[in-house]
Amino acid sequence: MADHVIKQLRDAVITRVTGLATTGTRVHSYRVNPLESIGDLPALIVRTVSDEAVESTVHSPAQYERIVDVTVMAYAAANADLDDTLDVIRKEVETALGNPLLLGGVAIDVQYRGSDFDLTDGERAAGELQMRFQATIFNVANTPDVFN
């Protein structure tokens, strides 16, 4: 059995944003240990934080329409032009996710929904840019690993 459709979606987003000019291969999904401000940054963390599902047909087993919230968090540390660096990352990520993903033969748009930006000081100032996306996917209730 393949992975759950949400994991397949998350993995596809990670693949799509890996290798970008600024963040390179520093892309993570789940991370326990903190990112070191020297060496691990700038970096991206991709999370599928939540989803909402409704039945899209009257049949049984039902087909679900899922709206999945995908968050791409960008982190950078520098004491100059930090906001500009994060804006470059923003452009690279939005460009990478601008074309639909192809999952199970289904084209899935990952649509931009907004962002939040924050800075914090320290030996090196750190910046966090949360970019929020949504993807709408369909699957039958008893096959959560197959895209419809």
Added chain:
Amino acid sequence: MFTENLAEFFQVGDFADAAVYDGGATKNVIFDRSYLDQFGVVAGAAPVALGPASEFPQACIGKTLVIRGTTYTIRSREPQADGAVVLMKLEL
């Protein structure tokens, strides 16, 4: 009125470090570089130096301190208690 001899508290042999201030004079400061959690994701540090206010006036902001071989820039100056000493937040 009693005047505190602050030099007693900034002895290199005790807790202080000799720091090169603004590329020139050596001044003793008490240095600390504790761990700083940034956004719960990034492992950073919060270096600070404590020194006599008379030796680090307001104009010290933006100047450098070389401590233990590392050059920091003073980014803020916070008077402590009665203002006799100041806490300087540092950045690389």
